[in-house]
Amino acid sequence: MDMSIVKQTGTKAVSIAVAGMILPLIVGVGISFSMSGKNENTNEISYILYIGIVLSVTSFPVLARMLAELKLINTELGKLALSTSLINDVCAWALLALAIALSEQNSSTWASVWVVASNMLFVAFCFFVVRPSVTWLIKRTPEGKQFSEFQICVVLVGVVISAFITDVIGTHSIFGAFVYGLVIPNGPLGAAIIEKLEDFVSGLLLPIFY
Known part of the structure; x- marks a missing residue:
């Protein structure tokens, strides 16, 4: 994003x-x-x-x-x-x-507080741990060289894991995927992911979702 x-x-x-x-x-x-x-x-x-x-x-x-x-x-x-x-x-x-x-x-009041606090911790983890890790991955790849299939798969697995975490917390899986998308730096990695998934997402997933 x-x-x-x-x-x-x-x-x-x-x-x-x-x-x-x-x-x-x-x-x-x-x-x-x-x-x-x-x-x-x-x-x-x-x-x-x-x-x-x-x-x-x-x-x-x-x-x-x-x-x-x-x-x-x-x-x-x-x-x-x-x-x-x-x-x-x-x-x-x-x-x-x-x-x-x-x-x-x-649920008790403390359970509700726990859900909110867990979501805040998840967001903080994404911005202060996941984003620097992805930035390190980008810097580790030489300029002009394409990202490997493994690297892109690792990033995409992160989407699934994030969605799973927020679903377990009790919010919604989309929230996890949304926050994870926010922390992906704009640049070659984002462009590579869009290139790989744009047709599949726009042609199949978006019409199904909406």
Whole structure:
């Protein structure tokens, strides 16, 4: 993930992302609050939070695909939209992790805290351990030389492991894969992975998912 795009747009992207989330979140919380209490088996707090999140999120993969189709992805407007959506998605996944932690009917408060803390540790591990490791792997490969199949497989196995970890924690497997994707540095490795997987993902997985 090219995090430099977010740095280029600066505080503008953050401001738009926050402003774009607050109103839909308030509306979603208001609607869900009026509908809550009708099902005794539903955790009221997590239900209200979940509906608010759903209505306030702009999906990053969907927006990226739309911008690519419209050939706007490399424009200033496209970069700003991507940065805003990325920040929006990160906030949404953080709130979703909290909602899932609170949704466990039989769990104690400490169990919910454990889920949130575990997710924070996972994110920290990805940024402070996985990212430097991947950067070392990139530097270890001579410039101009292609990455081996083994190296790419190691990186892709990391996606599966990350998804498995967050699923075990109790969040969602997509959250793990999403965070792992954020820590992969933009450059030759990212380009090599896209080259290997783009047709398979765009032609098969995306239509199935959406």
